[in-house]
Amino acid sequence: MYIATNETQSGRTGAVNVLPSAVRRYMNGINLEEATELRLITGKPFIIRYPDGDYYLTKRSVLSAAPVNTVNITPGMMNELLERITKSSLYSVKDEISSGYITIEGGHRAGVAGTAVTENGEVEFIRNISAVNIRLANEVIGAAEGIMSRIISDGTVKNTLIISPPGAGKTTMLRDMTRSLSYMGYAVAVADERCEIAAMCGGKSSFDLGNLTAVTDNCPKDRAMIMLLRSMSPDVIVTDEIGTSSDIDAVEKIMNSGVAVIASVHGRDTAQIMRRKDMSELAGMFDVEIVLSKRCGAGTVEEIRENV
Amino acid sequence: MFKMTGALLIASAVVWFGFAAADRLRRRRDFLTAFGTSLTVLETEIEFGRYELKRIFEKLDGSGRLFGFYGICASEIEDKGIKKAWSGAAKKAADAACLNTQDKEAILALGHELGMSDVSGQKKTIERCAALIAQGAQNAESEYARLAKVYRSCGILAGAFVVLMFI
Numbered sequence A: 001m002y003i004a005t006n007e008t009q010s011g012r013t014g015a016v017n018v019l020p021s022a023v024r025r026y027m028n029g030i031n032l033e034e035a036t037e038l039r040l041i042t043g044k045p046f047i048i049r050y051p052d053g054d055y056y057l058t059k060r061s062v063l064s065a066a067p068v069n070t071v072n073i074t075p076g077m078m079n080e081l082l083e084r085i086t087k088s089s090l091y092s093v094k095d096e097i098s099s100g101y102i103t104i105e106g107g108h109r110a111g112v113a114g115t116a117v118t119e120n121g122e123v124e125f126i127r128n129i130s131a132v133n134i135r136l137a138n139e140v141i142g143a144a145e146g147i148m149s150r151i152i153s154d155g156t157v158k159n160t161l162i163i164s165p166p167g168a169g170k171t172t173m174l175r176d177m178t179r180s181l182s183y184m185g186y187a188v189a190v191a192d193e194r195c196e197i198a199a200m201c202g203g204k205s206s207f208d209l210g211n212l213t214a215v216t217d218n219c220p221k222d223r224a225m226i227m228l229l230r231s232m233s234p235d236v237i238v239t240d241e242i243g244t245s246s247d248i249d250a251v252e253k254i255m256n257s258g259v260a261v262i263a264s265v266h267g268r269d270t271a272q273i274m275r276r277k278d279m280s281e282l283a284g285m286f287d288v289e290i291v292l293s294k295r296c297g298a299g300t301v302e303e304i305r306e307n308v
Numbered sequence B: 001m002f003k004m005t006g007a008l009l010i011a012s013a014v015v016w017f018g019f020a021a022a023d024r025l026r027r028r029r030d031f032l033t034a035f036g037t038s039l040t041v042l043e044t045e046i047e048f049g050r051y052e053l054k055r056i057f058e059k060l061d062g063s064g065r066l067f068g069f070y071g072i073c074a075s076e077i078e079d080k081g082i083k084k085a086w087s088g089a090a091k092k093a094a095d096a097a098c099l100n101t102q103d104k105e106a107i108l109a110l111g112h113e114l115g116m117s118d119v120s121g122q123k124k125t126i127e128r129c130a131a132l133i134a135q136g137a138q139n140a141e142s143e144y145a146r147l148a149k150v151y152r153s154c155g156i157l158a159g160a161f162v163v164l165m166f167i
Helices: A075-085 A090-099 A145-151 A170-183 A221-231 A245-255 A270-275 A277-285 B002-049 B053-060 B069-096 B101-113 B119-166
Strands: A037-041 A047-050 A053-057 A101-103 A109-119 A122-135 A160-164 A188-192 A213-217 A236-239 A260-266 A288-293 A300-306
Touching (some): A037 A075, A075 A122, A075 B069, A090 A101, A090 A122, A090 B119, A145 A288, A145 A300, A170 A260, B002 B069, B002 B101, B053 B069, B101 B119
Parallel strands (some): A188 A213, A188 A236
Antiparallel strands (some): A037 A122, A047 A053, A109 A122
């Protein structure tokens, strides 16, 4: 089971810092070490989600399983929250908002829900944001320790696919694999379309990704992978949540260029992936498949399968 | 002797008033000119750099002619938000640069919309403010050209007159 760092508790740089002042004043003494999400919905109580359940923040600065004397989110608080999340610069995160999330300092991800503004069938923006879900990022140094020997053979990194349901730790695993490979001397390039692996803030990664890691974020991963292949001469390219046919084409191109690919995909197990037509083709391209689950906590390695 | 010293003191004060009045005109002109230029940089940074406002403000905080306007905004934006940080800085700068009500309102209006829309919205807002500021800068320039010398001359002449009266 992963042990989260206490970064989430940091007042200045953590997720707490973006909360509205009227919520922050009650957060003193609240332990966020095991927390996974902070949920703010206009007109509803502020909820902190832990692995063992949801808790309400009360006006006595304690957590309660029952919604009594709770801190409720007002429209003013929501506006303040958005101003803090966007750092008063909505234009700088417009594309992220269109995708439904904003990466905040510390690598945490604030998912937003509201009224979508569409143009030519594409979501241009989300206005009247009424709900924000801050998913707390965990940096787990050593999460990939047990599997590194399985993905490196004779100094060569194998093409590796991580299969995992949401919330089972695939991004955390990818992040630690990136860090480990980088410190082992491999030039790693990260195509971080959803800004989750590196969580770049102001040009710097929110996590330790090693000394030889280059990141292209906020760019469609198929294009980012090809750009990185051409520009950064990497040994390994790491990317999260592949799924489209263009992703598969890009992965194939990279593998055929002699560069290893480490990627993740949503799924419960290999059998489930193989039932999807496009994915079965994809899975066959990888040398190693690692299946993760939440059975003994996020990051439980269920299976490591090597394709011979 | 006392009479002469008194006369010189009063004359100095009168001359100082004249020069101070001229300096107020200069400060307004310099501020509006520098502020207009900074708006161009602000627009460019938002349009092409997509940088956060704090970072842009830190970059813009170099001109002494702006009386630390952007420095105040940069230091207060995180705690107070853009509207409060901007209006606080605008009020301080307006006093220091002797801006008139119209200048002040144009700057304050920008603060209400800055950072709150997409790039094209920001461009329009900044351009609207820049047009008002340019007009203000033009007025300030012509006022300075027309009145600064008059104020200084009046100060000197009034000072000389006081001295003559006392002799």
